[in-house]
Amino acid sequence: MNKAIVLYLHVHQPYRVRHYSIFDAGVKHDYFDAPHEDRTSNERILKKVAEKSYLPTNRHLLELLHKHPEFKLSLSITGTVLEQLEQWSPEALQSFQELVATGRVEIVAETFHHSLAFFYSRAEFEMQVQMHADKVRELFGVTPQVFRNTELAYNNDLAYWADQAGYKGVLAEGWDKVLGWRGPNYVYRPAYTDNIRLLMKNYRLSDDIAFRFGDHDWSEWPLTADKFAHWLNETGDATNFNLFMDYETFGEHQWSESGIFDFLGHLPGEWLKTPGNTFMTVSEACDSYEPVDQVDVPETITWADTERDLSAWLGNSMQAQAITALYDLEDRVLASGDWALVEDWRRLQTSDHFYYMCTKWFNDGDIHAYFSPYENPYDAFIAFMNAWHDLQFRLSEKGAAV
Amino acid sequence: MKILMLGWELPPHNSGGLGVACYQLCKALSKKDIDIEFILPYHAPFTDDFMTVTAAHPQGARVVLANASAYDSYKYVFEDGHEEWVDIYGQQRAFEHAVARLVEDKEYDVIHAHDWLTFRAGVRAKQARDVPLILHVHSIERDRAGGQSGNPLVREIEATSMLLADRVVAVSQHTKDMIVTDYDIPADKVEVVHNSVDHDVFGDLLALDPTNAYHYLTHMKDRGYHVVANIGRLTVQKGLTNLLHAAREVIYREPKTLFLISGSGDQYFELIELAASLGISRNVIFTGFQRGKNWRDSFMIADLFVMPSVSEPFGITPLESIGFGTPTLISKQSGVAELLHSTLKIDFWDVSEMANQIVAAVQNRALREELQAGGLRELRRMSWDNAADKLLAIYDQHLQGAAA
Numbered sequence: 104m105n106k107a108i109v110l111y112l113h114v115h116q117p118y119r120v121r122h123y124s125i126f127d128a129g130v131k132h133d134y135f136d137a138p139h140e141d142r143t144s145n146e147r148i149l150k151k152v153a154e155k156s157y158l159p160t161n162r163h164l165l166e167l168l169h170k171h172p173e174f175k176l177s178l179s180i181t182g183t184v185l186e187q188l189e190q191w192s193p194e195a196l197q198s199f200q201e202l203v204a205t206g207r208v209e210i211v212a213e214t215f216h217h218s219l220a221f222f223y224s225r226a227e228f229e230m231q232v233q234m235h236a237d238k239v240r241e242l243f244g245v246t247p248q249v250f251r252n253t254e255l256a257y258n259n260d261l262a263y264w265a266d267q268a269g270y271k272g273v274l275a276e277g278w279d280k281v282l283g284w285r286g287p288n289y290v291y292r293p294a295y296t297d298n299i300r301l302l303m304k305n306y307r308l309s310d311d312i313a314f315r316f317g318d319h320d321w322s323e324w325p326l327t328a329d330k331f332a333h334w335l336n337e338t339g340d341a342t343n344f345n346l347f348m349d350y351e352t353f354g355e356h357q358w359s360e361s362g363i364f365d366f367l368g369h370l371p372g373e374w375l376k377t378p379g380n381t382f383m384t385v386s387e388a389c390d391s392y393e394p395v396d397q398v399d400v401p402e403t404i405t406w407a408d409t410e411r412d413l414s415a416w417l418g419n420s421m422q423a424q425a426i427t428a429l430y431d432l433e434d435r436v437l438a439s440g441d442w443a444l445v446e447d448w449r450r451l452q453t454s455d456h457f458y459y460m461c462t463k464w465f466n467d468g469d470i471h472a473y474f475s476p477y478e479n480p481y482d483a484f485i486a487f488m489n490a491w492h493d494l495q496f497r498l499s500e501k502g503a504a505v
Numbered sequence: 506m507k508i509l510m511l512g513w514e515l516p517p518h519n520s521g522g523l524g525v526a527c528y529q530l531c532k533a534l535s536k537k538d539i540d541i542e543f544i545l546p547y548h549a550p551f552t553d554d555f556m557t558v559t560a561a562h563p564q565g566a567r568v569v570l571a572n573a574s575a576y577d578s579y580k581y582v583f584e585d586g587h588e589e590w591v592d593i594y595g596q597q598r599a600f601e602h603a604v605a606r607l608v609e610d611k612e613y614d615v616i617h618a619h620d621w622l623t624f625r626a627g628v629r630a631k632q633a634r635d636v637p638l639i640l641h642v643h644s645i646e647r648d649r650a651g652g653q654s655g656n657p658l659v660r661e662i663e664a665t666s667m668l669l670a671d672r673v674v675a676v677s678q679h680t681k682d683m684i685v686t687d688y689d690i691p692a693d694k695v696e697v698v699h700n701s702v703d704h705d706v707f708g709d710l711l712a713l714d715p716t717n718a719y720h721y722l723t724h725m726k727d728r729g730y731h732v733v734a735n736i737g738r739l740t741v742q743k744g745l746t747n748l749l750h751a752a753r754e755v756i757y758r759e760p761k762t763l764f765l766i767s768g769s770g771d772q773y774f775e776l777i778e779l780a781a782s783l784g785i786s787r788n789v790i791f792t793g794f795q796r797g798k799n800w801r802d803s804f805m806i807a808d809l810f811v812m813p814s815v816s817e818p819f820g821i822t823p824l825e826s827i828g829f830g831t832p833t834l835i836s837k838q839s840g841v842a843e844l845l846h847s848t849l850k851i852d853f854w855d856v857s858e859m860a861n862q863i864v865a866a867v868q869n870r871a872l873r874e875e876l877q878a879g880g881l882r883e884l885r886r887m888s889w890d891n892a893a894d895k896l897l898a899i900y901d902q903h904l905q906g907a908a909a
Contacts, residue, residue: 125790126799129720420781428787462778481777485791492790496721499728 107343107383107391108335108374109302110176111274112350113251114199115217116152116184117455119143119476120486128493132443134486135450142476146191149184153192156354161198163353163364167371168205174371175207175382178350179251182215182235183453185242196242203243209384210239212247212270218452219416221252221261222403223430231449232268249274249385253454255304255347255406256413259399262293262301270299272389274347276406277303281398288341292394300389301398304347304406308334313348317361325362328369336377343388347406408463416457421484426457428491435503436494444497451490459483506900508534509613509630510543511604511623515558518549521738522821523643526676526700527619531556533893539900544607546600546622547579561603561626593622594658601626608633615900617641621659624666637671637903641698642680644818647687651741651815664688671903674698674896677840680818696899699844700819701889707828718802722763722790726806730761731867734807734831736800737822739770744813744836744853746772746779751813753783754860759867762788767803769794804829808873809866814839815853823848827884832876834862844887847879 121137121144137143167174180199188196202208214220215235220228232250239247249272250265257275265273277287282303285291291301311331315321323330335344349356357363374380383391407415417423429451436448459475460483477483499505510531514524531541535555548560566581579596581589591599604626613634618627619641631638645663646655654660667673667688673695675681681695717723722732733755737743745766752764766776766789773791780789795803804810810826810833817839824841826833835842836853849862866873 125721125792126718129724419778420784421778421786424781424784424786479774481774484777484781484786485793488786488790491787492721496724499724505725505728 105379105381105391106335106341107381107388109343109345109383109385109388111211111345111347111385112176112178112352113348114157114178114180114184114350116145116149116181116187117217117453118183118187118450119145119148120451120456120483120490122482123486123489123493125489125492128489129496132447132493132497134447134490134493145187148476149187149191152351152355153188153195155359156351157188157192157195158198159359159364160350160353160367161195161202163367164202164208165198165205167368168202168207171371171375171382173375173381175209175384175387177209177211177249177385178202179211179213180239181213181217182231182238183217183450185238200243203245207384209249209386210243210245210247211274211385212236212239212250214253216449216452217253217454218449219253219256219413219426219454219457220452221256221264222413223426224433225264227430227433227452231452248272249302249389254413254416256403257400257405258403259294259401262296262299262400266293266296266299271386272300272302274345274385275301275303275400276404276411277305277345278404278411280411281400281404285396285398286340288338288344289395290343290388290392292397294397294399300394302343302345302385302388303398304345306406308344309346309348312346312363312366313352313356316352316363316366317357326366328366328373331366331370332373332376335374336380342392343383345388415461415463416454419460419462421460421462421480422457425460425484425487425491428488432491432494432498435498439498439501439503441497441501444494444501447490448494451487451494456483456487460487506538506614506904507540507542507612508900509608509611509616509634510541510556511616511618511626511630512543512545513620513622515543515545515549515551518547522700522819523620525703525821526643526819529701529703529889530892530896533889534896536890537893537897539897542611542613544604544626546596546603559607561600561607597622597625597662601629605629605633614904615639617896619643621646621663621666624662628666628669631669631671638669639672639674639899639903640667640670641674641676642667642684642818643676645680645683645687647683648680648816648818649740649742651744660687670694672696672899674899676700676819678843679816679838679840683816696895698892698895698899699840700821701887701892702821702824702828702884703889704828704885706825710830713801714798717806718799719765719806722765722806725761725763726808728761730763731759731808732763732765732806733809733811733863733867734765734767734803734826735811735813736767736803736826737812739766739768739772739776741772742815742817743770743772744815745776747853747856747859748811748813749776749779749783749785749789750856751859751863752780752789753785754857755863755867756785756788758860758864760788762863762867764789765792765803765807766790767792767795767800801829804831807831809834809863811859811863812836812839812841813851813853813859817841824884824887827877827880830877832866832873832880834859834866845880845883847876847883849876 118135120134214231250270251274287303287305293301404411460480462480512527541556543558544561551558608630616630617639646659667690685692804826810831812835819840823833823835834849851859
C-alpha cells in the first residue's frame with residue numbers, strides 16, 4: 104500500500120488590538136488601527152510576514168508543484184488573514200491563489216475569525232464557518248470539505264457537528280492520551296459519528312520541523328530532507344503521516360537562514376525516491392484509507408502546550424472574564440443592525456487576544472516563550488476590556504440596554 | 506533664622522506626597538522670613554526663589570541622574586567619566602557623606618530632616634554643627650509595609666535617629682502613636698503637625714475644560730451608572746485588595762457601579778488578577794498612572810472617592826477629592842481622618858461595612874451632597890500657614906533651649 108505525507112499548513116493573522124485606553128472608549132472605535140511603528144500594528148506585521156514567509160514559501164511551493172506531479176498539500180487560511188492580505192499584500196494573496204489553481208492545494212474549512220465560538224455560541228460558530236466558506240469560494244473558487252477548529256480544539260461534539268454538517272474529515276491533535284497504544288499515522292473514525300474521518304497530527308514529526316528544526320542543541324540537528332524521509336520510510340506502522348503546522352514555520356518561526364527553505368525544497372524529491380511513496384491532501388487521505396479504529400475524545404484537546412488543552416486561552420480568570428463578557432453581548436450586537444459593530448465584535452473573538460492574556464509563562468519569568476505584541480498579559484487584557492467597554496458604549500448609543 | 510532642610514524629593518520630581526508636603530511647608534515658612542537651604546540628593550532645576558536648593562553629590566560625582574522614580578536606583582556620572590548605578594541604600598549613605606561635606610563651613614540655626622532616607626545625614630549634620638535636629642516623619646516603615654514590620658535596616662535607622670534627635674514631628678496623631686509604640690520614643694518628644702492642602706491646586710474649577718476626559722464614564726453615568734474612584738499608588742499600604750472585595754458586594758447589590766482604579770505600583774498586576782478572579786472585571790477599570798487633566802478628571806468623574814488605606818500617615822488624596830467636588834470614604838487608620846469629619850469612615854479591614862457605606866453613598870444623592878458641602882467647609886479652613894506656625898514655635902523653643 105502507498106504511504107502518503109499529508110502536509111497541512113495553517114495560515115493566520117489576527118487583528119491585534121492597539122494600546123486602546125479608557126480615554127479612547129466612547130470617542131474612537133479604531134481598536135485595530137495602531138500607529139505603523141507600534142508593536143501592535145497589523146499592517147506592519149502583515150507586510151513583514153508576507154515578505155519573510157508567505158511570498159518566499161509560496162514561491163518554493165509553486166516550484167515544487169511544477170516539479171513533482173505527486174506533490175500536494177492542504178492549507179487553512181483564516182478570514183482575518185485573507186482580509187489583511189487583500190488590503191495590504193495583494194501579491195501574497197495572488198501567490199496563494201496560484202497554488203490553489205494548480206488543483207493540488209486543498210483549502211480546509213474553519214471559522215472566519217479564528218474564534219473559540221464553538222464553545223460559546225453554536226449559532227455564531229456556524230455563521231463564522233459559513234462566512235469563511237463564502238470567502239474561500241470568492242477568492243479561490245473552491246468549497247472546503249474537511250474541517251479544522253481553531254487551535255485544533257476538538258472533542259466528540261465537534262466531530263458530531265462536522266459529521267452532521269457533511270464534512271468528509273476533521274483534524275485533531277494526535278495526542279497520546281486519546282490515542283493510547285495506537286499511532287497517529289492512520290485514518291480514524293470519531294466516536295458517535297457515521298461518515299466522517301479523523302486525521303490526527305503526528306506531533307513528533309511535525310514539531311521536528313516546526314519547533315526543533317533550528318535548535319542547534321537538538322541531538323538531530325541539522326535536520327535534512329533525506330534524513331527526515333529516511334525516518335518516515337523506516338516507520339512500518341503507517342499509511343499517512345499527518346504533518347500539521349503553522350504556515351509561518353517557513354520563514355517566520357524558522358528563519359530563512361536556518362535552511363528551512365532548503366529542507367522544504369528537497370523533501371518531496373527525497374520522499375518520492377522510494378516507490379509507493381506519495382503526497383495527499385486531507386480529503387484524499389480521508390477518501391483513500393479505511394478507518395482502522397474509532398477514537399473517543401470526551402474532553403477537549405488542542406495542539407498547544409504540553410497540556411494540549413484550552414488553558415493557554417481560557418486558563419486564567421482574566422481570559423474567562425474577557426471571553427464571557429464578549430459573548431454576553433452577542434444578542435444585543437446582532438440585534439443592533441450595525442454591521443461595523445458586529446464585525447468589530449467578531450474580530451475581538453479571535454483566539455489570539457486571549458492567548459496574549461496567558462500568564463502561564465509570564466509567572467515563570469519566561470515572557471519570551473510565546474508570541475505577543477504586548478509588554479505583558481495585563482496590558483493585553485486592559486486594552487481588550489477597554490475595547491469591550493467601547494462596544495457597550497456603541498450598543499447603548501443604538502438604544503440597547505447596558 | 507536659617508534652617509537646613511534635608512529632603513528626598515521636590516515637585517515636579519516627586520513620586521508622591523512627600524515632595525509636595527516639603528515644598529508647601531518651605532513655601533509657608535519662607536513667608537515668615539525663614540531662610541531655608543534645601544539639600545536634595547540629585548540635581549534638578551528649581552525655579553522658585555523662596556529658598557536655596559542644593560544638590561548633594563558624592564565626592565567626585567559630576568552628575569546624578571534619577572531613574573523614573575526618586576526611589577529607584579540612581580546613576581552617578583563621575584568626573585573621571587565612569588558611571589555607577591547606586592541602589593536606595595547606597596544612595597542614602599552617599600547623601601549622608603555628601604551632606605557632611607556640604608555643611609562643613611556653613612552656619613545654621615536648626616536642621617530639619619524629612620523621612621528616613623535623610624535621617625542619617627541629619628544626625629551627621631547635627632554632630633558637625635552642634636545645632637538642634639528636628640526629624641519630620643511623613644511615614645514610618647510600618648506604614649509603608651502595610652502594617653507589617655517592614656525592613657529591619659530601615660527600622661534601625663528610624664529608631665536610632667529618633668532617639669538622637671532633639672525633636673520629632675509627626676504628620677498625624679496616628680503616626681505619633683506608631684512612633685511611640687514602635688520605637689519607644691517618649692510621647693512628649695513627638696509633636697503633631699498636620700499636613701494641609703494647597704488651594705491653588707483646585708484653581709477656578711468653573712474655568713476648566715468642562716468636557717471630562719472619561720467620555721465613556723460620562724456616557725454611562727447618564728445611563729444610571731455611578732463611579733467610585735481610588736487614585737494613588739497601587740501598593741499594599743493602600744488597602745486596595747479590601748476595596749476590590751468590597752466592590753464585589755457593591756456590584757452584587759448595585760450592578761450599575763463602576764470602580765475606577767487610577768495609579769500604578771507594585772500591586773498593579775495582582776489587583777487586575779484579583780478583580781478578574783472576583784468576577785468583576787467588567788466593573789473595574791484600571792487606568793494606569795495619570796497626570797494633569799486626566800488625573801483631575803478621575804476625581805471629578807467620581808460620585809465617591811475611597812481611600813481604604815491600611816495605614817496612612819496623613820493621606821492628602823481625600824482633601825484633593827473634596828477640592829475637586831467629590832465626597833469621600835476613608836479608613837480610620839489614616840492621619841487625615843483626625844482632621845476631616847464630613848466624610849464616611851470605616852476600619853480598613855471591615856470589608857462588609859465598606860461595601861455597605863459605598864452602596865449607601867451610591868444610592869443616596871442627598872448623603873453625597875451633604876458630605877461634600879461639609880467637607881468643602883472643612884477644607885477651606887485648612888492651610889499650610891497653620892503648619893508653618895507650629896513649626897516656628899518648635900524652632901523657637903529649641904533655639905531658646907540652645908541659648909540657655
